[in-house]
Amino acid sequence: MILPRSLQQRLLVLVIGVVLAVWTIAAILSWLDTRREIDRLLDSHLAQAAALLVMQTAQTKDDDEALDAPVLHPYAPKVVFQIFHEGRLGLHSANAPGVPMVPLGRDRTPSFRTVRIEGRTWRVFAAPGLQRDIDVYVGERIDSRTAILLAVMRSALWPLAGALPVLAFATWWAVRRGVSPLRDLERVLARRDPRALDRVEMTRAPQEMQPLLDALNRLFDRIRAVLDAERRFTADAAHELRTPIAAIKAQAQVAMAEPNAQLRRHALVGVLEGCERAAHLVDQLLLLSRLDAGLSGEHALVDLAALARRAIADIAPRSIAKSQQLALDAPGSCVVSGNAVLLESLIRNLVDNAVRYSPARARIDVSLARRGARVVLAVQDSGPGLSPHELKRLGERFFRARADSPPGSGLGWSIVRRIASAHGADIRANRSPALGGLLVEVSFPAAAIDSNQRVSNRDC
Incomplete structure (x- = not known):
C-alpha cells in the first residue's frame, strides 16, 4: 500500500483502515457466531417438535387417513412435518412432500440432515416413534434461518454501520488536533528571520516532539558555530594579512626608490621575508580551517x-x-x-x-x-x-x-x-x-x- 506523503493523511488512512478492518472482522465473527447459535436454537426446536409429535402418536389410535395440519403462523409454510405409519404418510403439514424427507436408516437413530427438495434446502430432523412402524420427520427451510439471521444482524450492525461516518469524522478531528504542534512548529519556523540561529522554543510541545526540537536546536548551534568561525576566520585573516602585505609593499617601495644597490638589496630581502611570513600565515590559516571543518585525515x-x-x-x-x-x-x-x-x-x-x-x-x-x-x-x-x-x-x-x-x-x-x-x-x-x-x-x-x-x- 502506497501511503500519502502528508503525515495527517497517513495517520487518517492507517487509523480508519485499522478501524474498518477490525469492524469487518468483528462483523464476520458476529455473523458466524449468531448463525451457529440460531442453528442450534432452531435445531433444538425441531427436536422438541419431533418429540411432541412422537408422544402424540403414542396417544392416538392408528389411522391410515392422511390429515393436513392447519397453518397457524406466517412462518408455518417454511416448516413441515411428516408422520409415517407402516410406510404410509399420515398426519403432516400442508406443504409436506408425500415421501419421507430423509431415509431414517436401519439403526433408526434420531439425526439431523440438510437436504435439497424441489429446489429448496431443508434442515430435517428424523426420529423414530415409540412404535417401530412409526417415523416422524420435522423440517425447516434454510432460507427462513437466513432471514432470521439477517434480521438479527441488521438490528445489531446497522447502528454500528451508521456510527462509522461519525467515527471517521472523530478520527479526522483527533488526528488533526494531534498533529497541530507540527503545524505550530511550521508557523514558528516560517516567521523566523532566515539569518536567525537562536533556539526554537515551544512551550506546549508534546513529549514526542522534544527530540525533534532538541536535534533542530543542536543543528542551529552547530550552524551558528560554523558561521561564527567562518566570520572570525575571515576577519582575523584579513586583519593579520594586512600587516605582512603592508610590510611587503613598504619594502618594495623602498627598493624601487633606493638608488644604492646594497640598500636596495636589503629592502628586497625584507620583501622576501615578508612574503615568507605571509605564506606561513596563509598555511597556518588553511590548516586551522581544515581542522575547524573536522578534516583530520x-x-x-x-x-x-x-x-x-x-x-x-x-x-x-x-x-x-x-x-x-x-x-x-x-x-x-x-x-x-x-x-x-x-x-x-x-x-x-x-x-x-x-x-x-x-x-x-x-x-x-x-x-x-x-x-x-x-x-x-x-x-x-x-x-x-x-x-x-x-x-x-x-x-x-x-x-x-x-x-x-x-x-x-x-x-x-x-x-x-x-x-x-x-x-x-x-x-x-x-x-x-x-x-x-x-x-x-x-x-x-x-x-x-x-x-x-x-x-x-x-x-x-
Missing part, C-alpha cells in the same frame, strides 16, 4: 620519534643562528595512532614557538617517553616563560603574549590544541621546573602493536 600507526627528528632538523638552522642549544631525547621509535602530517605540524609548531620566543643562547629540550598507556611529548625551554594569566589565554587565535614578541601568526597554539583534540591527546602548559621557562606536555594514547612491528630496541 586518515589515521595510521605513526612513529613520533621519527617525526620529531625530522621537524627538529628543519628548525635547527634557526636555533643555531640564535646560538641556542636544541636537544632531542627520544627512543628509536615511539608509535601512536594518528595522521602523520598533522602530528608533524604539532611538533613543528611547539618547537618553532620555543625557538622563536626563547632568547639567544637559550636551552630547548624535546623529549618522548612512555608513561603507562600514554606517550608523552615534552617541549621545554629556558626562556622567560609565561605568566598564569598568559597561560590561560594560550590557544586563543592570534594571541601573542607580549607586544615585543618576534614576528609570528599567533595561530600556532590554536593549531596545536586542535590537532591534539583530533588525536584524543591531552595538552598541558606550565613553567618548566628544570629550565625555568615554558614546559608543554602532550600526552597521546599509545598504539598497541605486535612485537614483530618494533623497529628499535628502545621503543616507548
Whole structure:
C-alpha cells in the first residue's frame, strides 16, 4: 500500500483502515457466531417438535387417513412435518412432500440432515416413534434461518454501520488536533528571520516532539558555530594579512626608490621575508580551517620519534643562528595512532614557538617517553616563560603574549590544541621546573602493536 506523503493523511488512512478492518472482522465473527447459535436454537426446536409429535402418536389410535395440519403462523409454510405409519404418510403439514424427507436408516437413530427438495434446502430432523412402524420427520427451510439471521444482524450492525461516518469524522478531528504542534512548529519556523540561529522554543510541545526540537536546536548551534568561525576566520585573516602585505609593499617601495644597490638589496630581502611570513600565515590559516571543518585525515600507526627528528632538523638552522642549544631525547621509535602530517605540524609548531620566543643562547629540550598507556611529548625551554594569566589565554587565535614578541601568526597554539583534540591527546602548559621557562606536555594514547612491528630496541 502506497501511503500519502502528508503525515495527517497517513495517520487518517492507517487509523480508519485499522478501524474498518477490525469492524469487518468483528462483523464476520458476529455473523458466524449468531448463525451457529440460531442453528442450534432452531435445531433444538425441531427436536422438541419431533418429540411432541412422537408422544402424540403414542396417544392416538392408528389411522391410515392422511390429515393436513392447519397453518397457524406466517412462518408455518417454511416448516413441515411428516408422520409415517407402516410406510404410509399420515398426519403432516400442508406443504409436506408425500415421501419421507430423509431415509431414517436401519439403526433408526434420531439425526439431523440438510437436504435439497424441489429446489429448496431443508434442515430435517428424523426420529423414530415409540412404535417401530412409526417415523416422524420435522423440517425447516434454510432460507427462513437466513432471514432470521439477517434480521438479527441488521438490528445489531446497522447502528454500528451508521456510527462509522461519525467515527471517521472523530478520527479526522483527533488526528488533526494531534498533529497541530507540527503545524505550530511550521508557523514558528516560517516567521523566523532566515539569518536567525537562536533556539526554537515551544512551550506546549508534546513529549514526542522534544527530540525533534532538541536535534533542530543542536543543528542551529552547530550552524551558528560554523558561521561564527567562518566570520572570525575571515576577519582575523584579513586583519593579520594586512600587516605582512603592508610590510611587503613598504619594502618594495623602498627598493624601487633606493638608488644604492646594497640598500636596495636589503629592502628586497625584507620583501622576501615578508612574503615568507605571509605564506606561513596563509598555511597556518588553511590548516586551522581544515581542522575547524573536522578534516583530520586518515589515521595510521605513526612513529613520533621519527617525526620529531625530522621537524627538529628543519628548525635547527634557526636555533643555531640564535646560538641556542636544541636537544632531542627520544627512543628509536615511539608509535601512536594518528595522521602523520598533522602530528608533524604539532611538533613543528611547539618547537618553532620555543625557538622563536626563547632568547639567544637559550636551552630547548624535546623529549618522548612512555608513561603507562600514554606517550608523552615534552617541549621545554629556558626562556622567560609565561605568566598564569598568559597561560590561560594560550590557544586563543592570534594571541601573542607580549607586544615585543618576534614576528609570528599567533595561530600556532590554536593549531596545536586542535590537532591534539583530533588525536584524543591531552595538552598541558606550565613553567618548566628544570629550565625555568615554558614546559608543554602532550600526552597521546599509545598504539598497541605486535612485537614483530618494533623497529628499535628502545621503543616507548
